[in-house]
Amino acid sequence: MPEPEFEDLTARARIRDAAIALFAERGAGATTVRDIAEQAGVSPGLLRHHFGSKEALREACDAYVLDRLVQIKEKMLFDNPGFLPAVHPTVVRYNKYVTRALLDGSPSAAAMFDDMVRLSADWIEQHIPGLTKDYHSYAAVFTGMQSGLLAMHEHVSRALGADMFTPEGHVRLAAALIDFYSHPLLTPDLAAKVQSALDALRAKAEGA
Amino acid sequence: MPEPEFEDLTARARIRDAAIALFAERGAGATTVRDIAEQAGVSPGLLRHHFGSKEALREACDAYVLDRLVQIKEKMLFDNPGFLPAVHPTVVRYNKYVTRALLDGSPSAAAMFDDMVRLSADWIEQHIPGLTKDYHSYAAVFTGMQSGLLAMHEHVSRALGADMFTPEGHVRLAAALIDFYSHPLLTPDLAAKVQSALDALRAKAEGA
DNA sequence: GGCTCGGCTATACAGGCGTACAGTCGGCAA
């Protein structure tokens, strides 16, 4: 099953790909039907003919990207340490798309987020038991940070001094991520201090 | 200097506040001049009279929020452990606004992001020396994750089972954050494995 | 009192948007 990346694709597929690229880059709200049609090299009317409406096109893109991403991730799960985001251009574009969809409030992207939270929670509970008392909340934070880092791609890249999706930037990002994930940022006494502050807050909330 | 939260504010201030609220909630692109005017209880024309254009209004909001946020953060820096996001409603709204502005590509929000990276890098270098070889990249990732978590607010809240800006959700989030920041997610041997994978990648990049 | 002037409204305009629809073209069964 080779990637469907031919130059001369079905017009329907070219529309879909153009929409995915533009939605990922600017968001669905800032992309017009005419933009997509132009990029796909067809007339605006054809979008409607094939997909019915812009919203329906968006849903078709959602379904397509999510499906392909699941396929790809399943394939990579076995030969990748898993914490380093991939650099394959297609995966990058799809990840960008999902991140955008998450921010735009797409239901299917939200469902995928929830899946990732569940998967992370299971993985952590199995591999690092005792890390937390509430695996699901922990996984929610972890997944949110992971996705959020992608959402902040532009600013993180600027701070890194290199686009985090180029090899150069990716290496810097990965190095920082390894440091980030392998050493605690809070020392035990600082953690205890914050914990007690939280307990006080919790007590106050229950008292009220 | 009490908070300017009177019911009967200057029309100009009411417009600004309405714009901040709507921009933070839906983003500037999805907010119309008429929406803002209605929420502020004035006519659309008055926006133009006071601010010149929608874009100029956005810049005025940017400047105002960033200025107030700096004031607030300076005041809180001394009586807050710093890692737990604040729950004060105004601060929450302003943080939401900045996060949106970051995603919308506001230059002043980007500048604030860069400042936060610098501040974090300094703080880490001073308080946890030896944590990383590249404090700036580390801080970039840290700041990106922190902001990104806010950007993913909707989904994180759903996974937590409570809006992370309500006391209930905030407590869960804070508990997970403490676990997250006080225990390494990567065990030393796993970290070494990922590190060697990264070194191989780096070598290949330099060889090419 | 008369006048100016800034805050404010109402209305109008041009442009871009998603959508609708009538029509053209080419391949393929009968």
Added chain:
DNA sequence: TTGCCGACTGTACGCCTGTATAGCCGAGCC
């Protein structure tokens, strides 16, 4: 050959957007 049907185009419509502008009203100065 004839007829049909789906892919595809071009144009037009109605709506909503940001912007422009003419005018109203009340407070403050001469």
